[in-house]
Amino acid sequence: MAHRIARPRRPLAWLLAAAALTLAALPARLTAQTPDQPNLIFTISGGISTGPSLWTLPRQLAVVHTLFGAEWDSVTLGRSLVTGFTATLGATYFRSPHLGYSFEVGFFGLDSQSSCRGLGPWVADSSHVNQYACQYLQGDINRGDAVGFLGGLMWRFTRGGTQPFVRAAIGPAILGSSYVEEEAPVILSNGGVEPVYFLADQNHRELSWMASLGAGVMLPLAPGYQLHVEVRDLLVSLPRPTGPATDTSLIAHDNVLPQPPTGMRLVQVPSITIGLDVVLEKKPGHRY
Numbered sequence: 001m002a003h004r005i006a007r008p009r010r011p012l013a014w015l016l017a018a019a020a021l022t023l024a025a026l027p028a029r030l031t032a033q034t035p036d037q038p039n040l041i042f043t044i045s046g047g048i049s050t051g052p053s054l055w056t057l058p059r060q061l062a063v064v065h066t067l068f069g070a071e072w073d074s075v076t077l078g079r080s081l082v083t084g085f086t087a088t089l090g091a092t093y094f095r096s097p098h099l100g101y102s103f104e105v106g107f108f109g110l111d112s113q114s115s116c117r118g119l120g121p122w123v124a125d126s127s128h129v130n131q132y133a134c135q136y137l138q139g140d141i142n143r144g145d146a147v148g149f150l151g152g153l154m155w156r157f158t159r160g161g162t163q164p165f166v167r168a169a170i171g172p173a174i175l176g177s178s179y180v181e182e183e184a185p186v187i188l189s190n191g192g193v194e195p196v197y198f199l200a201d202q203n204h205r206e207l208s209w210m211a212s213l214g215a216g217v218m219l220p221l222a223p224g225y226q227l228h229v230e231v232r233d234l235l236v237s238l239p240r241p242t243g244p245a246t247d248t249s250l251i252a253h254d255n256v257l258p259q260p261p262t263g264m265r266l267v268q269v270p271s272i273t274i275g276l277d278v279v280l281e282k283k284p285g286h287r288y
Helices: 012-032 129-137 248-254
Strands: 037-049 053-066 069-081 084-094 099-109 112-118 145-156 163-175 182-187 193-199 207-222 225-241 262-283
Touching: 037 099, 037 225, 053 129, 053 193, 053 225, 053 262, 069 129, 069 193, 084 145, 084 262, 099 163, 112 129, 129 182, 129 193, 145 207, 163 225, 207 262
Parallel strands: none
Antiparallel strands: 037 084, 037 262, 053 069, 069 112, 084 099, 099 145, 145 163, 163 207, 182 193, 207 225, 225 262
């Protein structure tokens, strides 16, 4: 009779120990498999913004020439920001998983609306120049913008997938129009057109500065692309009159334009932008 060779049986404890070691090693292996980490992101975005009242002058004298010489009307003037459009190009470089350096060039629409109201009866002149000029300015939209060059820091709370972030930046800005001048074209009784200045801005300031504080989220769309949504507060320094033009004798007799004293005011401009991120460089995640 043939004898069977007895095979040694592995104790059940050994099998359980091997299974436990395998399960213990699995989470470590999964943890080591981190997602890809975008390092360099190019962003193009657009959005809308709005803003507050910029300034108000309770009383400004306005000269009018009559048969009896120079006489004066009084008007209340003001300017407020209205809804505008923004467009930006930016790049963010992440040297670490969460902290990135952000650079941005932006066009920020800062349109404003004038207000004008006469104080008391208008001086009687043949063309009613101040009355018509004030009516023209009431509700008139002044096109305005600022081109900003911003640099700062971005912090993303996660890497890969949905990435919420906060960002802060600051830089110089170029202003495209005056936020002080109040001028209106008036048709005279002889058919001609004359510009009427309630306020002039002969020393229009073009260089200013701005800062941006924002928070948003980057959402994956396709390999190499992300949706970029951001809400931000734009802080921009804009010129404003600090008082009325008061040199009335020169204005009346020497045709000098009414130049008020001016200063700068820091204005808060809330905005929301939606854009597209293009991931130009990606650091592969670990696979071990």
